[in-house]
Amino acid sequence: MTTPLASEPFGQLPDRGPATLFTLQNADLRVRITDYGGRMVSIEAPDRDGHRGHVLLGFADVAAYHQYGGSFGTLLGRYANRIAGAAIKLDGHTYPLSKNSGGDMLHGGAAGFNRVVWSVLTAEAELVPTLVLTHVSPDGDQGFPGELTARAVYQLEADTLTLTLEARTTKPTVINLSAHPYFNLAGTNSGDVLGHELSIAADGFLPTDAAQIPTGEIRPVAGTPFDFRLPVQVGSRIRQPDPQLFHGLGYDHCFALRTQSPGILKSALRVRDPLTGRVLEIDTDQPGVQVYTGNKLTGAFAGHEGMVYRQSAGLALEAQDFPDAPHHPNFPSTLLRPGDIYLRTIRYRFTIG
Known part of the structure; x- marks a missing residue:
């Protein structure tokens, strides 16, 4: 007989009933996930002195997520990021999509996977x-x-949280599943992530137009503020007069990872907070990672332990397929047909360095 994960009520949604909060815990990490949006609510990781602290932006109950949580910690689908014109064309047929970002679609539309109460298939602690959600x-x-x-399968092993995303379809469709955690490795009330x-x-990275739709170009990062091939402070070039930084009010771009392919996990990025020594390493088989410096966080609400989420309070790191790929044949395909299985993995490892 298996031991179930610790769980507790996480509040009531006005139109979807109750939500539940699950805790995955071991000697290294404490991770809390809710079935509302499949969200990562909190991750507590040790600093160089062994003190655990929050490294993920989040809220205390489901009402806060419903009211102003946006994409905080959520699973993204059916299509993470943007689709221009909120329409796709498949096999000669055009499908209008939900518009929720001007005339475009963002993160799956007005009622994307972030607004869904996922069903729980497995919640085992041994x-x-x-935690398996469907x-x-x-x-x-x-x-x-x-x-x-x-x-979505969340597994906690030693210092690593692994998220595996799977999908099947009954008709040809496009798909881009991801997660939208905001990290601040310095912990609660530490300020911004620019250090x-x-x-x-x-x-390379994907430049966008003013509406933040990719142009189709994969531009070399060399000689630009987007060159993170060697460790660079997030804020060291964020205020340079680059048109791409104007479009996103900072960093809000997809980076084209080196030689990623489904089923083969490779290093995507590394983040280190010099103050606490905490390090986050992300491995994935996704072809890209969206890096967003929380440019539109306004300070209008507070999260864990009263931390007010102002601009750059967190660093959103979203391993994913390329945004707007259905409109750019040179991008990796996001087409999924009946009989095929969509399978992607994102691995988050927390260490000290």
């Missing part, structure tokens, strides 16, 4: 604490064709 998105959901059955040191295994 050996490797595991959601069936009906044919036509937010405009996407095909009934999509998605599954964090960031390195990314990417020689």
